[in-house]
Amino acid sequence: MQPSSVKPRHVLCFLGKDDSLLHPPKAVAKTIADFNFEIDRTYSQGKPDPHMERSFGVSWDRVFPNAWSATDEAAVANHKAVLYVLSPPLEQQKSVAYSAAALRIVEEMIEAGATAVKGESAGVAHGLARWMQLAAECKAAARTNQGLAVTAAMSRTCRLAFAKRPLGGNSYNESVGFHLVGLPEVYVAKSRGSDRDAVKLTDEIADAMAEHGVDASLRERKLALSQGSQYADDDFKFNPYGIVRIEA
Known part of the structure; x- marks a missing residue:
C-alpha cells in the first residue's frame, strides 16, 4: 500500500454552561499550549449550538456499559457554549503520546467545569465519569518499572477514548x-x-x-x-x- 502524506489531528469538542468555557483557567491553557494543542477561535462560540443534541446522540459510545447517563444528556441539551481544541498534525510514532495528551486536556477541562466532551475526529462521546475513568487508566498505563513510557495498554486506553x-x-x-x-x-x-x-x-x-x-x-x-x-x-x-x- 502506498503511504499517505496525510497526518491525523485531534479535534476535541467541549460544552459548557456559560461562556467562561471559552477562556480556560491559566493552568489548563498552559497544558493545552505545552502539548502544542490550540484553541480554535473560529468555530468556538459563547452560545448554544442547536446541532449538538443530535451530534452527541449519534456519538455516544454504545459498547462500554453505561458510558453516559441522563445527566450527561441533559448537559448537552442545556449547554450554553462550545469550545474546540485542536492537536498538531500527528506523526504516526507519536500518535499515542499525543492521544494521551488529549486525554489529559479532557481531564483538566472537565475539572475546570466543562459539562460534556466529544472526540470530533472520530465522532465519539462519553459521559464525564467515563472520560475521567479513561484519563486515570491512561495515566496508570504509562507507569512501568522503568518509569513513565508509552505502552500498549496506553494505546488501548486512548483507542477506547x-x-x-x-x-x-x-x-x-x-x-x-x-x-x-x-x-x-x-x-x-x-x-x-x-x-x-x-x-x-x-x-x-x-x-x-x-x-x-x-x-x-x-x-x-x-x-x-x-x-x-x-x-x-x-x-x-x-x-x-x-x-x-x-x-x-
Missing part, C-alpha cells in the same frame, strides 16, 4: 479513529457474526498491532492492508494508515 466501533457499513462492521493511535482501521465482515463479535475481533487485532507492530500482526494472521477509504483525505476521519479487512 477516541475511536469508535462498530459502525455498520453495507458489508462490514467498521472502526473509525484508529489513526489517532497510529493504527489502520479494522473492518470485520458482517457475515462473521454479531456486532459484539465484531467488536471483540476488532479489539483483539488492534491490541495485537499495538503490542507487536502492524506488519508482524498482519503476517501472523495472513491479513493485508488496503486503502479504499470512504472518507476524503481532508476529512478528520480519514485514516492514512489504511484498512485491515477481515473477510467472511
Whole structure:
C-alpha cells in the first residue's frame, strides 16, 4: 500500500454552561499550549449550538456499559457554549503520546467545569465519569518499572477514548479513529457474526498491532492492508494508515 502524506489531528469538542468555557483557567491553557494543542477561535462560540443534541446522540459510545447517563444528556441539551481544541498534525510514532495528551486536556477541562466532551475526529462521546475513568487508566498505563513510557495498554486506553466501533457499513462492521493511535482501521465482515463479535475481533487485532507492530500482526494472521477509504483525505476521519479487512 502506498503511504499517505496525510497526518491525523485531534479535534476535541467541549460544552459548557456559560461562556467562561471559552477562556480556560491559566493552568489548563498552559497544558493545552505545552502539548502544542490550540484553541480554535473560529468555530468556538459563547452560545448554544442547536446541532449538538443530535451530534452527541449519534456519538455516544454504545459498547462500554453505561458510558453516559441522563445527566450527561441533559448537559448537552442545556449547554450554553462550545469550545474546540485542536492537536498538531500527528506523526504516526507519536500518535499515542499525543492521544494521551488529549486525554489529559479532557481531564483538566472537565475539572475546570466543562459539562460534556466529544472526540470530533472520530465522532465519539462519553459521559464525564467515563472520560475521567479513561484519563486515570491512561495515566496508570504509562507507569512501568522503568518509569513513565508509552505502552500498549496506553494505546488501548486512548483507542477506547477516541475511536469508535462498530459502525455498520453495507458489508462490514467498521472502526473509525484508529489513526489517532497510529493504527489502520479494522473492518470485520458482517457475515462473521454479531456486532459484539465484531467488536471483540476488532479489539483483539488492534491490541495485537499495538503490542507487536502492524506488519508482524498482519503476517501472523495472513491479513493485508488496503486503502479504499470512504472518507476524503481532508476529512478528520480519514485514516492514512489504511484498512485491515477481515473477510467472511
